[in-house]
Amino acid sequence: MKLQLQLKGAVITLLLLVMISAASFAQGTGKISGTISDKKTGETLIGVTVKLKGSTKGIATDVDGKYSITGLASGKYTVVYQYIGYTGKEISEVEVNSGKNTILNVILEESNSQNLNEVVIKGSFKKETINALYAQQKNNAAISDGISSELIKRSPDRNTSDVLKRVSGTTIQDNKFVVIRGLSDRYNAAMLDGSTLPSTEPNRKAFSFDIVPSNLVDNLIISKTATPDLPGDFAGGAIQITTKDIPEQNFISFGVGAGYxxxxxxxxxxxxxxxxxxxxxxxxxxxxxxxxxxxxxxxxxxxxxxxxxxxxxxxxxDWKVYNFTALPTQNYQFTIGRVKDLKxxxxxxxxxxxxxxxxxxxxxxxxxxxxxxxxxxxxxxxxxxxxxxxxxxxxxxxxxxxxxxxxxxxxxxxxxxxxxxxxxxxxxxxxxxxxxxxxxxxxxxxxxxxxxxxxxxxxxxxxxxxxxxxxxxxxxxxxxxxxxxxxxxxxxxxxxxxxxxxxxxxxxxxxxxxxxxxxxxxxxxxxxxxxxxxxxxxxxxxxxxxxxxxxxxxxxxxxxxxxxxxxxxxxxxxxxxxxxxxxxxxxxxxxxxxxxxxxxxxxxxxxxxxxxxxxxxxxxxxxxxxxxxxxxxxxxxxxxxxxxxxxxxxxxxxxxxxxxxxxxxxxxxxxxxxxxxxxxxxxxxxxxxxxxxxxxxxxxxxxxxxxxxxxxxxxxxxxxxxxxxxxxxxxxxxxxxxxxxxxxxxxxxxxxxxxxxxxxxxxxxxxxxxxxxxxxxxxxxxxxxxxxxxxxxxxxxxxxxxxxxxxxxxxxxxxxxxxxxxxxxxxxxxxxxxxxxxxxxxxxxxxxxxxxxxxxxxxxxxxxxxxxxxxxxxxxxxxxxxxxxxxxxxxxxxxxxxxxxxxxxxxxxxxxxxxxxxxxxxxxxxxxxx
The missing domain is CATH 2.40.170.20 (TonB-dependent receptor, beta-barrel domain)
Incomplete structure (x- = not known):
């Protein structure tokens, strides 16, 4: 009981800290952000130079291959991407609106030239967004299937076990236990944010996926084949759940629902x-x-x-059997996201x-x-x-x-x-x-x-x-x-x-x-x-x-x-x-x-x-x-x-x-x-x-x-x-x-x-x-x-x-x-x-x-x-x-x-x-x- 009280107190403290600090994040003007990756491997690229054409404003990608150019007035921009050993890119028609974040993910391809200033490929915002999605689909090292947060939003699924039913070769037992490729739940591994999850059931080896609400999931991937960097304790699949991380822009959202x-x-x-x-x-x-x-x-x-x-x-x-009226299902959610670009x-x-x-x-x-x-x-x-x-x-x-x-x-x-x-x-x-x-x-x-x-x-x-x-x-x-x-x-x-x-x-x-x-x-x-x-x-x-x-x-x-x-x-x-x-x-x-x-x-x-x-x-x-x-x-x-x-x-x-x-x-x-x-x-x-x-x-x-x-x-x-x-x-x-x-x-x-x-x-x-x-x-x-x-x-x-x-x-x-x-x-x-x-x-x-x-x-x-x-x-x-x-x-x-x-x-x-x-x-x- 003492441990549970401490855990609840820790969570409440974290929530209060973020909500109190929300006022310190400035909304700012518009910005452009995204992730840059290698076309053939899908690996994110660190240190790519990102600049606005005709401006000295620029930045380098971080350890996740991410970048963010802030403080931009409304309008259309051309963004230039340069990286040693890769063919550069120039993306036009990138529209920025005040108070909004324009997401532009880019892929770069290796080049025989080592000239940083060489830019040989030009493209539009829409085309490059499609190219980035292609690279993400094709470049998984292992045979895998997954569902993104965008697809989760478009389904009626309210928790992760419901979402998993949509993945190829995946079924659910008792509305919460996962069966992959016909193998029972005990032959599957579950990971949350990169580390193995324990069994949540007292009488079986299984993770009860209904305890993870679907709207907290950034992406969900089932690796059906093994690579050496994955745990070896599975046969059907390794289920990897990644919860949402740094938001692209400041926001507050709430949701309410009722069911019959x-x-x-x-x-x-x-x-x-x-x-x-x-x-x-x-x-x-x-x-x-x-x-x-x-x-x-x-x-x-x-x-x-x-x-x-x-x-x-x-x-x-109290052995009495009480009589009630079953109320409709109730759902509530409150989410706050804050991001601050520092010097x-x-x-x-x-x-x-x-x-x-x-x-x-x-x-x-x-x-x-x-x-x-x-x-x-x-x-x-x-x-x-x-x-x-x-x-x-x-x-x-x-x-x-x-x-x-x-x-x-x-x-x-x-x-x-x-x-x-x-x-x-x-x-x-x-x-x-x-x-x-x-x-x-x-x-x-x-x-x-x-x-x-x-x-x-x-x-x-x-x-x-x-x-x-x-x-x-x-x-x-x-x-x-x-x-x-x-x-x-x-x-x-x-x-x-x-x-x-x-x-x-x-x-x-x-x-x-x-x-x-x-x-x-x-x-x-x-x-x-x-x-x-x-x-x-x-x-x-x-x-x-x-x-x-x-x-x-x-x-x-x-x-x-x-x-x-x-x-x-x-x-x-x-x-x-x-x-x-x-x-x-x-x-x-x-x-x-x-x-x-x-x-x-x-x-x-x-x-x-x-x-x-x-x-x-x-x-x-x-x-x-x-x-x-x-x-x-x-x-x-x-x-x-x-x-x-x-x-x-x-x-x-x-x-x-x-x-x-x-x-x-x-x-x-x-x-x-x-x-x-x-x-x-x-x-x-x-x-x-x-x-x-x-x-x-x-x-x-x-x-x-x-x-x-x-x-x-x-x-x-x-x-x-x-x-x-x-x-x-x-x-x-x-x-x-x-x-x-x-x-x-x-x-x-x-x-x-x-x-x-x-x-x-x-x-x-x-x-x-x-x-x-x-x-x-x-x-x-x-x-x-x-x-x-x-x-x-x-x-x-x-x-x-x-x-x-x-x-x-x-x-x-x-x-x-x-x-x-x-x-x-x-x-x-x-x-x-x-x-x-x-x-x-x-x-x-x-x-x-x-x-x-x-x-x-x-x-x-x-x-x-x-x-x-x-x-x-x-x-x-x-x-x-x-x-x-x-x-x-x-x-x-x-x-x-x-x-x-x-x-x-x-x-x-x-x-x-x-x-x-x-x-x-x-x-x-x-x-x-x-």
Missing amino acids: NTASTFKDFKSGTRNLTDYLGFDNGDKKLGSKFPSTTRINNGLTPAQNISALKAFPR NNRKFGALVSLTYRNAQTINNDVKRQYYDFDYNDDVYKFSTNIGALANFAYTFGKNKITFKNIYNRIYEDQFLYRTGVNQAISSDIQFYAFDLMQKSLLKSTVEGDHQLGERNAKLNWSVSFSNVLNDQPDQKKLNYARTLSADPSTPYSANITTLGRENARLFSRMNENSYTGAVNYSLPVTLFNTKATFKTGLSALYRDRTFDVRFLGATVISSDISEQIRQRPINTLYSTSLINGGNFKVEELYNKLDQYTANSLTNAGYAMLDNKIGEKARLVWGVRVEQFNVNLTPEDAAAEKVKQNYADVLPSANFTYSLTDKINLRASYYRTIARPEFRELSVSTYYDYETLSNLQGNPNLKRSNIDNADIRFELYPQAGQIISVSGFYKKFKNAIETFNNDATSTRTVTYFNSDKATVYGAEFEIRKSLEFIRETDFLKNTTAYANVSIIKSKVTNDTNTGLNNVEGTRVMVGQAPYVINAGLLHSFLDNKFTFNALYNKVGRRLAVAAGSLYPSIWEAPRDVIDLQLGMKMLKNKGELKFNAGDILNQKTTFYYDMNTNKKYDGAPGDYTVSSFKAGSNFSVAFSYTF
Whole structure:
């Protein structure tokens, strides 16, 4: 708690500092700014001379290749760019308006001449802007796909997980976990502002991307092939999120939005107790276990009657089910950006953003019909998301220092009410679950970029701290039952005679701190009479996690009135009078294996060369070495500790051949790994009341070794357009997967290493203006885009695992046979209106592999269509957006394919693990920048 208060205080202080300093930034007159890069490599160029023709006013680019010429009167200018060893450029028709920033990004091409004053290429502002976009598209060293902030603005996506659905070969599970090329989330790496992100989930290796609001993202790139400077712990893709940095000009913006869900908004909403602080993302403490609650040792040693009563009163005791009306979704954002151009080519910038979102959603009539169960669940979720970003940067000469901070907190309070039949106990049931989860992420990064010497050597360093907290203060569950043969007037009786995981109260807390340090050095060199870049670096990542959990409950003491007590309604079951009367006993399910501490240290070093081979070919190759050490210690001193220490050599090579200025051929080979996460190694057992199963780790898991190969054809018809075809192949040894370990009648989802696995597939992507059909303004302003992935996989199980896995061969867990994303974007009335239609579909995929008793669990495909209409107003400073999300509202379904026909038929053909409609979403949002 103390740490969280300090973190919140630090963020608030940063926000106040920036807002107080806002008045000190002068608006100034007009200015021209941009980035200058190499045409063939895409590398930014440091020290390029930028001048206004006919004037002595000029400047040199900084360590990021950026420049800014300020204090310009309104009018049109010609800008001259000169750099030793490169052909100069003269760009005309550059229009400057008072109080505005004209962005002009430029590419330069190498020349045989060393004459600084030689200017041989002339162009216009519009043409050069298109050329710069071409260079950015073509010059990634690795095979990658990405989405810029401009495209994010044009979609209805409100968080990063929604944005990721638009990337070729990418899908989303549970609305937040990323699957790339059919590989489950545990095979992907996530990076924020250059450093690795920890898992945000207590029970899986995954980063919950819904905690990063999309409007804070500057760009998002998924590298589908590895280069030595990327972490080696991925197979599907490395997701790199860059948050916004120094703004191009001063601004203040705010946004407000409201949404309507067809299944939830203005419907009856049931919930546990609700407090004002819930709307702010923080529990007020009412749901926490009382500070005077006895320890595990005291309970095990036995409590006196007085101590027992005192402990019972220390429980949060509000079991009442409250009735509300679900309010519309609310979204608010405030952002302030300030940039100050100082003397001697120095600059200071700051960007601060606050976001808030509250949603109240209902999933009614969730079906669970399999084996002994025939249940109907009504699930009500109250969620608040608050976010803060505070980025600061200072450039001086050929140096830049940045300080980036992001804080995000998600408050999810869920109530579930279940009715139905459990044939295993021949009973009708009424089940209640109150479940609060508080998740937060704080990440701070300090980074420096410097040019060294006259050879344009670059030094980059960074240090980073992050904290992930998952706090579950009181997950309380209670089941009422009566026999199937009972008269309908017979009351239900609460299952409180004994304590089990199905009716225990869970108090858990996972806290993880991560510390990262990295240094990278690059040096231009000459190799075989051609220019090349040598790059090397070192990094270290230390993670430290603690996981504490208690399973507690109050059981009724057998007496003449115990049956009467059990028949009481839930809101009066644990009344003060019954507690004072000594009718209940505090019990604890204690297993020292459930709690653990863990730490890991990853040290890495790499060396790589970026070679030009003639005029058309480029080879980026090298090797990365990673040494990994992990220690996991259960609280049970007698339990075996997990200790792993190993090193991996990870070579990679990415070859690009430019057939023309518009066509690239790419090929790559790289080796990567996938390491078990802390949770996957821990034998801690978690009971999931929604899926009616246990989740447990496996301390004997090994790392996966993966060999990868990719090929790709890229055609860039025009700037901002692409046609590409890709093929890929992956070979796994010791792939980490989940399956139903059901040697007993209780289903337990656990992890194991399959012996061999292969994944291969093809991807097709197109983003093209429709003016090729006919040269009309309508078609010119209409862009169609689509990406389709076809994927196959085969897993061969090790027959010696001893884990009762009965399948000899199957597809890989999490793998989808196809992924389709498509859309149509049209702008009209001089870009004042935009219309965007989006389509997404994911093929049937395996969620959990089969065990001895329970077959595989599959997720059925569904069609998703989203629409958006955007309208600019108030001299383009305001924008109004109308969004329609998931308008088809098809069911989300997980099932056992009992008739093996590879589709969901429902009962009696198939068993339903869960099936429900989440509702369509309709929203309106307004933003204004001044």
